[in-house]
Amino acid sequence: MTNYATHDTDVLVIGAGGAGLRAAIESAAQGMKTAVVMKTLxxxxxxxxxxxxxAAALATVDPRDSWKTHFRDTMKGGKMMNDVRMAEIHAKEAPDRILELEEWGAVFDRTPDGRILQRNFGGHTYPRLAHVGDRTGLEMIRTLQDKLVHMPAEIFMETTVTHLFKTGGRVTGALAYSRDKGEFHLFRAKAIVICTGGLGKAYTITSNSWEYTGDGHSLAWEIGADLMDMEFLQFHPTGMVWPLSVRGTLVTEGVRGDGGVLKNNKGERFLFNYIPEAFKNDVAASEEEAVQWVREVVAGKQATVRRPPELLTRDVVARAILNEVREGRGSPHGGxxxxxATQRKAEDIKRKLPSMYHQFVKLANVDITKEAMEVGPTAHYIMGGVKVHPETAMSTIPGLFAAGEASAGLNGANRLGGNSLSDLLVFGRRAGLGAAQYVRKNNPAADVNRADVEAAIAHNLSFFERKDAECPYALQREIQDMMGDLVGIMRTEDELTRAxxxxxxxxxxxxxxxxSGGRVYNPGWHVAMDLRHIVQISRSIALAARERKESRGGHARSDFPNYxxxxxxxxxxxxxxEGRMQVVQQPRTEMPPELKTLVEEA
Amino acid sequence: MAFTTPAMRHRLGETTRRDGWWINPAAMALTFLVFVVYAAWAAIQSKYYTYGPPGAEHYTYISPFYSPPFQEYFPKVAAFKFFPAFWVVWLPIAFRLTCYYGRKAYYRSIMLSPSACSVGKGAGRGYNGESALPWILNNLHRYFLYLIVVLVIFHWFHFFQAFNFDGRFGMGVGSLVIAADTILLSLYVASCHSVRHLIGGSVDCFSCARAGEARLKAWEGVSWLNQYHNLFFWASLITVGFADLYIRLCAMSIWTDVRFF
Amino acid sequence: MSNKMHLKVFRGDNSGGELRDYQVEVDEGMVVLDVVHRLQATQAPDLSCRWNCKAGKCGSCSAEVNGKPRLMCMMRMDLFKPDEIITIQPLQAFPIVRDLVTDVSWNFEVNKKIPPFKPKPKNPDGTWRMMQYEVDRVQEFRKCLECYLCQNVCHVLRNHGKHDVFFGPRFMVRLAGLEMHPLDDADRVKLMREAAGIGYCNITKCCTEVCPEDIRITDNAIIPLKERVADRYYDPLAMLFRAIRGKNR
Incomplete structure (x- = not known):
């Protein structure tokens, strides 16, 4: 039998993106013994x-903004499929979470009077995104990371969880391996918070990196937690399309927020042809109006006209691009x-979008201050995830919590850009707090069954036993290609069944x-262990997509094109x-009347 | 938590770099060598350091190695008569040796510490850098800065002198040589990292500091100049040597100064 | 368009290893990291390599390509001549875990030693105000990806193994970002001179040369910090001035 190290902890946080770090900070601040494991450094x-x-309604740039407008924008963007309470909590708490980051040392861009500057983004009525040039995420993660290292939390880098354990209906622990040594670690935890992010690696063309194989979704489902909204997958409209090796790499929506326009190969701003009925009143009707909006916003004024159609929600823009390409009006490389370049001065572009400038010069040999970029949709974000309680972030399994992209509810059928960074903070904190309160109230025993651990280790090592069977890289690629072909932006009954x-x-x-090889930092072995998750979450997407016979947000069916x-x-x-995956319809609860009026006011 | 790094096993000069990484340090070392040899000779010579039109009462050009001429101002002090340049040149040498750019240049080219990036040093843990003597003395840079400002003032005095041909305004090639040297020396000093610190770099909150706005503007200006500090270092090193050489050649009648008017 | 290129890739661990030769098919637009991935998928499935975002934003895929410290994801293959031999090695200032992966955990231990941001009290209106012109300077330092290329190339760490007395350029940048923050109230000057060992830096600027974010590490972070240390410890005039002013207060 294989040796493993055992760690006892109150709260185990899986994942160290924004949500995981924020959850760990809160859990440690609540006096919990906290451990954080992460697949990377x-x-x-x-x-x-x-x-x-x-996104947070700080109203520093446009005083008309408030949590109410933010709530309404989020619901509208999510096609009313959001968990209403989560959307409300998010809109109300986001400003405090952003200001808290400033207290921890984050340095956001400033307004002329020295407050946090906010920028426009798709689906947000007012300038609402607190930002740092085009590297806001870096600023956030660094701030949270530097906060956490001064707290009493144990950090396990390059450590991947492969199995969760449950005893008596509660979550009790997790098995992980460390990449650098190939050793196994058993975490006996009273509560576990899943902050594993998304599952873009189920697709070939994605903005996500290798680690986003849906581990958290899959692990939670394996021990019986419900997932929700898995059919809603956001394809970001603007990923790079050329060169092939960077296909899918993200081009920030900030480009459009700062005036960038989308054109087809005839030079037409085609999005004017794709404005949905529900947004007709929010979007400029002519190019002149759109140009004026940019001019006003750039000058730092409050916009008096309607925004350009490029700032429609991501689902709309992605489908519009797909359609232009299919009808032969695409760019040379299929975007x-x-x-x-034609909208803003070169120096402004370099100042506001430095990393985009850098990315295109370095990777594509394109100077975005002089030329247009070629872009196309890329698998970006899963709105669905572990179903959680809006107040505590606990899943349907006691002791198992989830936050960030791995959880479901806030974003409904489509996420607004900018809402995920604030989601991480708001629900990361709530998950850490929820876990701490759960532990304090129940003080559950973390009694992991030894036989379960041994079976899990045996499973992980089984890949070394066979010689010269199939290569994990090739199989992963095959699954990704299949998902792109059959469970992509536009879906049909037949294709989903085939999938x-x-x-x-x-x-x-x-x-x-x-x-082949040994257990020390062996990427082939890591891919082999991830395959199980990719298959399981892919199935959850396909199953839910087949069940929802309509088109809504991040789920579009060409055989059912309407709501x-x-x-x-x-x-x-x-x-x-009984060990199998099932899809079930769950009726939504009625929206409280005071919130209903908010949404209908618009 | 000391550990042996892979690079600690690299011999001096060992690298997988394929470019001409040694060209730059070699060129700097050669320039330093030429300058030091010439400057030593010029400073020891103690004559041929001024030049004026024949028969003029007062010289027009004076070598920057001999400016300010203490022996002229204090004729009664015997010490100033012996090797007058020695009373002057120690200061620019000290300023350049403690200069943040100068340090890089000689650490790399003379001390090979390191000669170039990711090139082996063949050295062990015996390194103290600027945390111990002698290099800790480089922290005195700002004192040499205060003193060299005085020297720069004399240079400007001799700058105007270089257009004074026996009481008449004129200009020769030598005037331009001295002008170039004075301007480049001034830029070299003005772009100094210590100036940048003292003028505003030490302020964290410009909006709350006294005279914050002025200090911000000054700091921005010096910061801009500071990007070219290395350029000014070499340019002024070359012009100071050349100015001495030019005046020396004129004084020795090997070369005749060309007068424009 | 594709052609075969000749690579030499380090295979081994801290006890030793070799540069192994590979012939790899290279397509248009590929970067060095793509080639490493192709190697993994076709010829060397257990070749260890650390990477993540593949867009120059996370700073994971640091390595030395032909002796130059680089992010492999931002280095295009068309920089090389078709017949050029390309050598890929792990960072040389840290213990090698395996192949191209090094143990950079020392850096995370260093970060813990730096006192965190300590904000000044809020304004009466409940806000903190900072002007863009005064945060520009700090924002440059906050661009750092923690790729540790600067730590790798710094001879103090790389060639002299001074990891226990010197924090390295990355953490000088971190210190600068905190010390120059308009709202920070903590004092780290003593730490900079003592534990952080700023005196070990001889400002030879290799860190600046390799920074993928073009942070002017030496000129904008380290030298200004050295000046602050000089203010406190090496400037008798300033000390005297402070003493007099202190008494008057």
Missing amino acids: LGKAHTVMAEGGA VFLDI LNALDKFEARAKKVSV DPKLAKVNLLIKKA
């Missing part, structure tokens, strides 16, 4: 990639043109891949029954 999680900013059948076969193959009012009344849950 501290400060490298995908939060660093977030560019645009964190469309994003042009800021589910394919996933059954992939599941069998994933169990039988083989790896279905009946389906507006349900969220889809992914449950585990």
